[in-house]
Amino acid sequence: MNGKCDILIVYLYVDDLIITGNCVKMFNDFKKEMTNEFEMTDIGLMSYYLGIEVKQRDDGIFISQEAYTKEVLKRFNMENCNPISIPIEVEKKLSRHVKEGPIDRTLFRSLVGSLRYLTCTRPDILYAVGYISRYMENPTTYHFKVAKRILRYIKGTIDLGIFYPASAAFTWTSKKQPIVTLSTCEAEYVAVTSTVCHAIWLRSLLKELSFIQDESTQIYVDNKSAITLAKNPVFHDRSKHIDTRYHFIRESIAKKEVQVKFVKSKDQVANIFTKPLASKSYRVDWE
Structure with a gap:
């Protein structure tokens, strides 16, 4: 990395290299160095790789299959x-x-x-x-x-895919919770804590890349009880049985690393990962 804005990312798959970044000079210097060191062939801009099609545009990258x-x-x-x-x-x-x-x-x-x-x-x-x-x-x-x-x-929907705007980071995951919860509020609380941990890790990663976030990361939750529980530092009957590690979210809120906000269920785009939706609700902003 050269300076605060120049980034070069290299992906290695078996004997293939994929190089991307936002600095042309770093890109060309690395490619020249690798060509001098190893016998390599430059196949140009990546447009199809392992079944994934990549379309590069001025405002970002669109990938599809x-x-x-x-x-x-x-x-x-x-x-x-x-x-x-x-x-x-x-x-x-x-x-x-x-x-x-x-x-x-x-x-x-x-x-x-x-x-x-x-x-x-x-x-x-x-x-x-x-x-x-x-x-x-x-x-x-x-x-x-x-x-x-x-x-x-x-x-x-054969032509759908994901559009990554320029200078944007995106990550998503979906998995079952590792513990049994006793209420919807507790299930949402555990899920929010897991999301906060991932957000903190991403903030740390971006900081290493010199992209420091001064503002709090917004976490959208569609359960008001879970939000209240996350913001309440006092332990009471509703939360005393929850494992202490899941209260990590309270410390993150106090440090202003994250901010928990309420969003209506109909506007919660993450629902597409967790439940079947009716056709009128099955909308994704692909671009």
Whole structure:
């Protein structure tokens, strides 16, 4: 890194290098040094890599998997299927105990694996794919139909992807909580604490890159009780059974590293990662 604004990032995959950054001089100097040291071939700007298409623009980068999506649809004979508006029904409840015949495990796992790779640029299918992934051990034709429904959804949204604006950092994750909670408030509180820990880590990482954040990181929560619990330094009956480490959020708020704000559930964009949504709510601002 040279100065406060110049960054060079190098990705290594087996014997391939991907170089990116915001300083042309650093980029050219590194490329020249590597070419002199090793026998390498410059294939130019990256536009397609491991099934991911990259379109560089003046205001940022757009990544998608349109070509890979078409390959997946063709592989499972769904290239001519009728598209639908949501990947999974809102009231859909899957179970291991269904009265339908078994399906070939290899076929089902191949479909799920292909869909999981698509989540690299399609977080809108993350919940649905994670849901059907629970039934790979003994899948049935019922589970296979649910998985193919996701293919029908991506058939109608084949050109979607993620747009990264210039000079913007973006990270997301979705996983089950490691503990059993006794209420919705407690579940939200634990989730917020986990988010705060990740935010603090990102702030520290950006600081190492000389991008210091003076303002508090905004954490949006759609549960007022969890917000009240996070801001209240006094332990009482509602929180005395919660593990002490989950109260880390209170210290972060006191230091003004983060700020917890309320957001209505209908405006909580993170819901797309955690639950099935109706078609009118299934909106993502891709650009």
